[in-house]
Amino acid sequence: MIDLGSRASANDSAAAEAAPERRGVFKRLRESLSKSRQALTEEISASLFDRIDDETWERLEEALILADAGAPTTAAVVERLEHEVEAGTVPADGVAVRDRLIEILGEVAATGRAPIDLSADPAVLMMVGVNGTGKTTTIGKIAWHLSKEMGLRVILAAGDTYRAAAAEQLAEWAERAGAELIRGQEGADPGAVAFDAIAAAQARGADVVIVDTAGRLHTQDNLMEELAKVRRVIAKQIPEAPHETLISIDATTGQNGLRQAKVFSEAVAVDGVVLTKLDGTAKGGIALAIASDLGIPVKLIGVGETLEDLRPFDPAEYATALLAE
Amino acid sequence: MFDQLSDRLQSTLSDVRSRGKLSESDVDAAMREIRLALLEADVNFKVVKAFTKTLKERCLGDEVMQSLDPGQHVVKIVNEELATLMGGSGRELAMASSGPTVILMAGLQGSGKTTACAKLAMHLGKDGKDVAIAACDVYRPAAVDQLVTVGERAGAHVYRQGTERDPVDIAEWALQQARTERRDVLIVDTAGRLHIDRELMGELARIRQKTKPHDVLLVVDAMTGQDAVGVAESFAEAAEFDGVVMTKLDGDARGGAALSVNAVTGKPILFASTGEKLENFDKFHPDRMAQRILGMGDVLSLIEKAEQQVDEKQAVDLQKKLEKDQFTLEDFLQQMRQVRKMGPISGLLGMLPGMGAMKQLKNADIDEGELDRVEAIILSMTPAERANPGVINGSRRKRIANGSGTKVQNVNQLVKQFDQMRKMMRSMATGKMPDQQQLAQMAGAAPRPKIRRR
Numbered sequence: 065m066i067d068l069g070s071r072a073s074a075n076d077s078a079a080a081e082a083a084p085e086r087r088g089v090f091k092r093l094r095e096s097l098s099k100s101r102q103a104l105t106e107e108i109s110a111s112l113f114d115r116i117d118d119e120t121w122e123r124l125e126e127a128l129i130l131a132d133a134g135a136p137t138t139a140a141v142v143e144r145l146e147h148e149v150e151a152g153t154v155p156a157d158g159v160a161v162r163d164r165l166i167e168i169l170g171e172v173a174a175t176g177r178a179p180i181d182l183s184a185d186p187a188v189l190m191m192v193g194v195n196g197t198g199k200t201t202t203i204g205k206i207a208w209h210l211s212k213e214m215g216l217r218v219i220l221a222a223g224d225t226y227r228a229a230a231a232e233q234l235a236e237w238a239e240r241a242g243a244e245l246i247r248g249q250e251g252a253d254p255g256a257v258a259f260d261a262i263a264a265a266q267a268r269g270a271d272v273v274i275v276d277t278a279g280r281l282h283t284q285d286n287l288m289e290e291l292a293k294v295r296r297v298i299a300k301q302i303p304e305a306p307h308e309t310l311i312s313i314d315a316t317t318g319q320n321g322l323r324q325a326k327v328f329s330e331a332v333a334v335d336g337v338v339l340t341k342l343d344g345t346a347k348g349g350i351a352l353a354i355a356s357d358l359g360i361p362v363k364l365i366g367v368g369e370t371l372e373d374l375r376p377f378d379p380a381e382y383a384t385a386l387l388a389e
Numbered sequence: 390m391f392d393q394l395s396d397r398l399q400s401t402l403s404d405v406r407s408r409g410k411l412s413e414s415d416v417d418a419a420m421r422e423i424r425l426a427l428l429e430a431d432v433n434f435k436v437v438k439a440f441t442k443t444l445k446e447r448c449l450g451d452e453v454m455q456s457l458d459p460g461q462h463v464v465k466i467v468n469e470e471l472a473t474l475m476g477g478s479g480r481e482l483a484m485a486s487s488g489p490t491v492i493l494m495a496g497l498q499g500s501g502k503t504t505a506c507a508k509l510a511m512h513l514g515k516d517g518k519d520v521a522i523a524a525c526d527v528y529r530p531a532a533v534d535q536l537v538t539v540g541e542r543a544g545a546h547v548y549r550q551g552t553e554r555d556p557v558d559i560a561e562w563a564l565q566q567a568r569t570e571r572r573d574v575l576i577v578d579t580a581g582r583l584h585i586d587r588e589l590m591g592e593l594a595r596i597r598q599k600t601k602p603h604d605v606l607l608v609v610d611a612m613t614g615q616d617a618v619g620v621a622e623s624f625a626e627a628a629e630f631d632g633v634v635m636t637k638l639d640g641d642a643r644g645g646a647a648l649s650v651n652a653v654t655g656k657p658i659l660f661a662s663t664g665e666k667l668e669n670f671d672k673f674h675p676d677r678m679a680q681r682i683l684g685m686g687d688v689l690s691l692i693e694k695a696e697q698q699v700d701e702k703q704a705v706d707l708q709k710k711l712e713k714d715q716f717t718l719e720d721f722l723q724q725m726r727q728v729r730k731m732g733p734i735s736g737l738l739g740m741l742p743g744m745g746a747m748k749q750l751k752n753a754d755i756d757e758g759e760l761d762r763v764e765a766i767i768l769s770m771t772p773a774e775r776a777n778p779g780v781i782n783g784s785r786r787k788r789i790a791n792g793s794g795t796k797v798q799n800v801n802q803l804v805k806q807f808d809q810m811r812k813m814m815r816s817m818a819t820g821k822m823p824d825q826q827q828l829a830q831m832a833g834a835a836p837r838p839k840i841r842r843r
Contacts (some may be wrong), residue, residue, distance in 0.1 A: 129434050132614035135425060195637065196499025196610065228538030232531035281640040284665075286757075314499060318431030318614025323641055341498065344583045346616035369528075 068214070069183025113158035121146050124165070131349035131386045134319050137356050141168055169383035173362065175355040177379075180336065180363055181307050182210075186219075186265040188273045188298055188305035190258075191338075192291060192328055193312035195279030198340035198366060200230065202312050203274050204237025205366070205374035211242045216271040221261030222247035223254040223294060224278040234276055240371065244270070254278065254290065255297035262301045275306065282327035292331045310363065312338045315348030325354045336363035339377070343367045347386050411463070416448045419463065432645035433618045436474070436652045444470055474648050475675035480632070480657050483603045489521075489567040489575045491600050495593055495628050496608035497620060498529075498581030501636035503536050505608050505662055506578045508670035509634070510545035512660070518573040520545040523563030525596065526580035527552040536578055543667050546572070556580065557595045564600050577602065584623030594627050605630040606659065609646055611638045617646035618653045625654045632659040635673065639663045651675075716811055718775040722767045729760065765793035766803050778804050 113120060121142055128138040145165055148154045154164045182189065189206070191199045203220060210216045220238050222245060224230035231247045238245040246261040248254075258275045265273045277294060280287040298305045311334045313321050328334050339348045339362050351362045362377040420441045427437045444467065447453070453462045484490045492509070496502050503526070510520040522540045524547055526532035533549050540547040548563035560577050567575040577600060582589035597605060607630040609617060624630055635647050638661045647658055658673040710716050767775060769792030774781050781789070781804060790797045 126434060129428060130615045132431075132616070135428055194612070194640070196501055198499060227535065228542075229531040229534035232534050233529070236530035281637060283640045314610075314612075316497065316610070316614060316616050316620070317612050318617075318645065319429055320431070320612040320640065321614075324612075341583075344497070344616070345585060345619050346614065350614065 066210075066214075067179040067181050067183050068216075069185075113162050116149065116156045116158065116161060120161075127387050128349065131347035132318050132321075132353075133349035133386070134322065134353040137172070137349075137353045140356070141165075141172065144168060165387070166380065166383045169352065169386060170379040172356045173352055173377075173382050174379040176359040176361040178335070178361065178363075180310075182272055184302070184304060184307045186262070186270055186273055186302075187307045188262060188275065188302060190275045190277065190295065190298065190306040190309045190332065191312065192277050192309065192332055192334070193279060194281055194314075194324055195227075197279065197312040197314040197317075198338075199279060199312045200224070200233050200237065200276055201369070202310075202338050202340060202364070202366060202374065203234065203276050204241060205371055206364075207237065207241035207243040207274055208371045209374065210272055217269070218243040219261050219265045219268075219270045219273045220245045221258050221273060221275040223257050223276045225250055225252045225254050225257065226278040230276075230278065243274075244268075255294045258294055258298050259301060262298065262305070282324050288327065288331045291328075295332045308336070309334050310336050310338050311360075312340050313348075313350065313354070315339050315342045315350075316344065316346040317350050319350065319353070321350035322353050322357060325358055325360055329358060329360060334360055336361055338362075338364045338366065338374075340366035343373070347388075348382075349386055351382070352386070411448070411453065413449060416445060416463075419448075420445050423467070427645060427648070430645035430648075431612075431614050431617075433615055433649035433653070436618070436649045440470065440474060440652070471648070472675050474652050475658065480659065482659065483631070485603055489564070489572045490604075491564065491567075491575050491577065491602040493577045493579070493597060493600060493602035493605045493628070494608055494634075495579050495605065495624060495630065496581060497583065497610075500581065500608045500610045501662060502526075502581060502608045503532060503578055504539060505606075505634050505636055505660075505670075506536065506576050507539035507543040507545070508662055508667050509606075509660065510540060510574075510576055511543035511667045512670050513574050514544045519571075520574045520576065521563070521567050521570070521572045522547050523560055523567075523575060523577045524549040525556040525559050525563075526578055527554070527556055527559070528580040532580065539667070545576070546570075556592060557599055560596045561599045575600075584620045584627075590623070590627040597628055604632060606632050606634050607650075607656070608634045608636060609650060611635050611644045611646060612640065613646040618649050621650045621654050621656075625656070630654075630656060632657050634658075634660045634662065636662040639665075639669065714811070718767050718770065718778055718807060719772070721807060721810075722764065722775075725760065725763065729757075762793070762795055762799060763803055766790075766795055766800055769793040778807060 124142050124145075125138055128141065129135065133141070145154070145161065145168060148164065149156050149161060154160055180189070181187070191203050193199050207218045207220055211218045218241065220234055220243050222231040222234045224234070225248055228250070231245075231250070235245050235247070237243075244264070246257060246264055248257040248260070254277060258273075261273050261275065264270070275294070275298065277291060278287075280291065282288060295306065295309075309332050311325060311328050313324065317324070325334065325337065337351060337354060337360055339351050342348055342365050348365075354360050355362065362382070364374055365377050365382075367373050367375065423444065424437055424441050427440065428434065432440075447466050447470070448463050453466070482490070482492070494502050494506055494509075506522050510522055513520050520543075522536060522545050524533045524536045524540075526536070533552060537547045537549060548559075548566050550559045550562065556579065563577070564575060577596065579593060579596060580589070582593065584590065605628050607621065607624050607628070609621070613620070621633075633647075633650055633656055635644065635658055638644060651657060658675065661671050661673045663669045663671060710720060766789060769789045770781070774785065774789075781800075786797050786800045789800050793800075
């Protein structure tokens, strides 16, 4: 999930200590997931594949559209599957078709997969996204994992200098995660805050800097330019940085999510998606469209409000859940 | 915001329009396009299905087939049905006859409740209401701090009791305070919650019971996808909301969630949040929005916006100045500022009829920075220069350019354009309409090609 480079061995002991606790965490997550959406393969076959005929493909289209996968991605996936069944490479049998569908969906969802690259020292991670998609919360959770579970020294940069009390919100997360916080005045230049945070990390020998940014609609050109500037400021200090730029996408987002990912990516070269709020009933199918259209993979998912509710993205699990009733 | 949908419907319907007579397969083709356009706009799949079915039945009915211009008739039907889908002609907030009017705000995390509370407070404050907001989001870190800041910025009083007390108690206490202090309106901000979170939905229901709100408003993000319907249904059950506030409508989201929520719950959209500033909050007019989707423009909204911003006395003064040919650069500056107060220029253009079809104008990025430069140039002039631009000679131009951080060419251009504008206004004031060429010269130094209308 996370590439820590040469730092990994040094932190093995910390990770080992955290291991038993972690298993408990994942068990809890599985339970909360199945509770909220009953993501069971049996249900897919029951509703979608009892017979294989024209109606099957229509039902499948409907299911994918309802999951927010979007018309073009839906059409491409269904066409591919239908073609394979017609050509006989996949037997026209409910279980086989279902398994192949999950394979195809998983394949599309895994486009461009790569771990989160935090191998640099210090590594800089930048978080971007539209208002209300869960950037600050995600940063809090990532910081907690890096700091508490992996024993890394983390500095948070409160780059959201626009929204009232955004820095206070991040300060609370920093405290919970045991991370340091660098902040500026409200209305301060976010680039300056990022600069100070990286300078502090270099001076104090911190491992990771996570830069928060203000939520902004991708249609606000001046704000997108401001974001690009923050990135330039970071790159001036450390040429390869930010080493990882993540965009948070709310799982309830519809087809507009594709535009968000595209425009943000043009401004700051996004490496991956954090798909948040998957603990609701929304399926987050827009991530499929983003991976297939833009080649930007989902790297993390958010399934709840507590610190542990951030987990690595599993394409097969996601593909299965997409079609659950 | 609905541009994409509007474009598709327009191109499909203009095709139908050009034929004069419709066959069933014409209608089917149009319905397929509409179906796809609506799905791309995130209208719920089931709503789309039902919508195109009704539409098709009406389009194949006698009234269309026997009409002289069936294509035009189809446009009219689509327009009517879209407006119905979004809640007919809209409704007002229910106000209490005595005591404070209580408005409860609810919604998912990140839908924009806190900002919407402040914007609504500002909106009601403009009507002379004394508004207070109760800070009942005790869960999200620093949510109370955020509300205090934006609430006070909006001129509202914020009732807060920290994050240790139960939100239901805080709401009850705030209502008592609002009664004692004789506030006109109490807006209750609540924490974002998942519609499937039984515990928190129960809490919302209890806040509702205790405060007996006159209006419960569900805050919905315009970018929401297919799940909007499920969310709205759950909130309808727990909080029995009365209306919807659509947020983030200033993005390029196609806003189909707006259509779906009303179609499924029957609750109208009352307000739309359309920008980062607290003033960017408007009453939602479903019928006008449907017209906008079809590119028929929303002139009524534009006029209302203008009325809100333009001081009537100033308008009369201006008229006199125009008649007497005394319009100065100072007046021009005031005018420009007033227009800009109405919102981003690109947003205003969308309200004009036919703008959807005018690709050149839509894609011509209206450069707000250009307007900033014009302001800077005028501000660098002396009062005498503003009153009589004729005195601006070479050295003055250089000084003005230096002062405003622009180039001498920019100053030249502005003076020239102002001169053309004054000529045009003179002819308007004396009753003659300007011709296209004059308008084009005013818009940019070079004349634009005339835009062909369909």
